[in-house]
């Protein structure tokens with residue numbers, strides 16, 4: 633008997649994707665981005681597959697502390713840094729690198745006198761206007777950090793792109809130029825590239841690259857799938873058919889009766905819904921794989937179930953296995969049918985979905 637909703641996370645695919653990243657950026661070290669529970673794949677299990685990476689990045693302290701408590705001794709960077717002295721002290725107890733993006737953080741660092749020196753990734757805002765110092769402030773901030781007695785003088789410099797996934801948007805080249813120009817008189821290592829930039833913007837490949845989505849085998853570009861970029865999907869989401877029946881012309885299916893059947897139809901009910909992280913916005917026609925064959929979603933996505941039109945699959949029966957995305961059905965495609973990006977689908981997998989890991993090619 634097949635199981636209700638579960639996901640398979642293929643660690644061999646993570647390793648394959650890491651190799652691919654190294655091939656795209658052969659002269660760079662890899663800061664593997666495993667924030668948000670490793671994009672929904674499970675923090676510790678992905679960290680396990682990435683043991684030989686140069687460093688790992690998470691957004692928040694709690695994620696890094698989980699890694700340390702599980703005995704991961706790799707270099708870890710906190711992308712959002714800290715907001716006060718107490719938080720910095722805690723981060724330093726766990727030997728974590730911090731991103732420094734605001735003058736408030738610089739003030740905290742100037743007062744800090746802990747036992748170890750703080751390793752800083754100094755973030756420049758080259759146009760995204762989210763986190764980071766303006767280029768005009770770089771010199772002053774850098775000097776203040778160098779003068780702080782408990783800051784490691786090997787300060788790294790980084791920036792983040794707003795539009796690297798749009799390959800004909802000139803913003804990225806402008807950000808790259810602003811960054812290179814701003815840092816040319818400084819000595820530290822630098823880091824610019826996220827996944828999209830690793831593939832599309834060679835001038836952004838410096839000492840460190842910061843891949844996230846491509847580690848999970850997913851394309852950062854709207855018009856290409858991960859498999860077309862040589863990546864292997866890491867997560868596949870599965871469930872099973874729990875009901876199969878005939879419905880009659882005029883029958884309205886699901887909440888609000890938005891889909892009305894025109895001819896006698898074989899209707900299947902699959903045990904997956906937005907309570908598992910399947911997108912409620914998935915439109916009628918979104919492909920679903922049953923026994924490896926595509927059928928269209930019909931009606932609205934409910935919390936625990938979706939309905940599919942099985943007319944083209946007369947042999948399907950209760951208990952048959954269903955793939956919502958993964959091998960043979962790209963999560964990129966489901967994102968498109970749901971007017972979202974694959975990032976939100978992967979991150980959105982909920983607690984009740986059991987995640988099984990496998991190591992297979």
Ligand SMILES: *Cc1c(COP(=O)(O)O)cnc(C)c1O
Nearest residue numbers: 665792826827828842843844845
């Ligand atoms: C999330 C994140 C990344 C990774 O982005 P992808 O598009 O998933 O490759 C890199 N750098 C920073 C600062 C991030 O926040």
